[in-house]
Structure formats: C-alpha cells, structure tokens
Amino acid sequence: MEDIKRTGTDKLLHAKQVLAQVCDPEIPVLTIEDLGIIRSVNLLDDETMEVVITPTYSGCPAMGVIEVNIRAALQSAGIQPVKVTTVLSPPWTTDWLSAAGREKLEQFGIAAPLSASLDKKALMGEKAAVHCPLCGSKQTEMLSQFGSTACKALFRCLECREPFDYFKCH
Ligand SMILES: [Zn+2]
Structure with a gap:
C-alpha cells in the first residue's frame, strides 16, 4: 500500500x-x-x-x-x-496572475493589469493610470480599448512614444 x-x-x-x-x-x-x-x-x-x-x-x-x-x-x-x-x-480574475507572471508581462512589454477600480478609470480614458512597461513613465494614453487581442487594450507612452499593450483587468 x-x-x-x-x-x-x-x-x-x-x-x-x-x-x-x-x-x-x-x-x-x-x-x-x-x-x-x-x-x-x-x-x-x-x-x-x-x-x-x-x-x-x-x-x-x-x-x-x-x-x-x-x-x-x-x-x-x-x-x-x-x-x-x-x-x-x-x-x-487577473488577480490570479502570480507576481512572477506580472513581472514577466512587463518584461515582455505588456503593462500588467491594475486593480478593478483603477482599470475602469484607465479604460474610461483617465490618464496616468497605466504606466509604460518600456520606460516606466506614467505619461500614457489609451489608443484603443482593444489591442492585439480582446484581452488587451492598446496604449501609447507619451514619453518614449512607444505603443504598448495593457493586459485588461478581468
Ligand atoms: Zn515609455
């Protein structure tokens, strides 16, 4: 046994x-x-x-x-x-993403999901909610609610001028 x-x-x-x-x-x-x-x-x-x-x-x-x-x-x-x-x-929910997972996302150039309330504000167009995963700047703006996939929104950094995906909160 x-x-x-x-x-x-x-x-x-x-x-x-x-x-x-x-x-x-x-x-x-x-x-x-x-x-x-x-x-x-x-x-x-x-x-x-x-x-x-x-x-x-x-x-x-x-x-x-x-x-x-x-x-x-x-x-x-x-x-x-x-x-x-x-x-x-x-x-x-995106809360289930591990800390290592969030870190890997950012290294991959995708902004990790925010908390639910901040996420809503970010997708409503509030600035400075999502930081740029490439240079860390908070000067970002949303270009589209839908990025490369429905799970992501497309943002642009106003400082380094690079577009990047934001992994939407869910
Ligand atoms: Zn940037």
Whole structure:
C-alpha cells in the first residue's frame, strides 16, 4: 500500500512539474502556472491524471489551445490518460496572475493589469493610470480599448512614444 501511495504522489509531482512548463499560447513568456489557471491536479482512481483549469477569458480562443498543450505536454512526459476539466466558477480574475507572471508581462512589454477600480478609470480614458512597461513613465494614453487581442487594450507612452499593450483587468 505504501509503495502505491508514494507512486501516486510522485506521479502528481511529475505532472505538476510538466504543467509548470506549459506556456500561454498568446503570451509565450507566461506559463499557465503564472496565469493561475490551474485549479488542481488530481490522480483519479483509474490512474487518469485530471487537470482542473479555469479559463482566463471565456471568449479567448487561446483556451482551446491551452487544453491541447496541456494534453500534449503530459502525454509526451509519459503521463496518460489525461482528462482536462474546465471549471467556470469562481471565474478567473487577473488577480490570479502570480507576481512572477506580472513581472514577466512587463518584461515582455505588456503593462500588467491594475486593480478593478483603477482599470475602469484607465479604460474610461483617465490618464496616468497605466504606466509604460518600456520606460516606466506614467505619461500614457489609451489608443484603443482593444489591442492585439480582446484581452488587451492598446496604449501609447507619451514619453518614449512607444505603443504598448495593457493586459485588461478581468
Ligand atoms: Zn515609455
């Protein structure tokens, strides 16, 4: 019994390590762990590895790709069968982004999401809410509520003149 238990724990640990390497298809510097979309990883009685995820944006086409990537990563690590379960409640919020994830976003040139109230102001056109991820200036303006994807808004820095994406609060 003891051996079987340990094997199960090892399998879970292995699965979690593999999952920590799976990247977000839209923002490849972020892993799905950074995004905080993995709710739990469970080894079911029939040895199926169940990965419970909460999608970021329901309208985000990337979610289907994430599921495929999760399956592919686990299977190529020899972990199967795999079951991906989607849980919609509680809904994912940008608060679930890890600190490391927020840092990676900024390094990638995308302004990390603000708190809900500041986000609303920023998208209403209030200046100085979003800082430029490239030079850190607060002199920014919104160009469009929709950036390269629906999840992002397009901003421009008035100081370094560079446009950049802002990851909208959700
Ligand atoms: Zn700038």
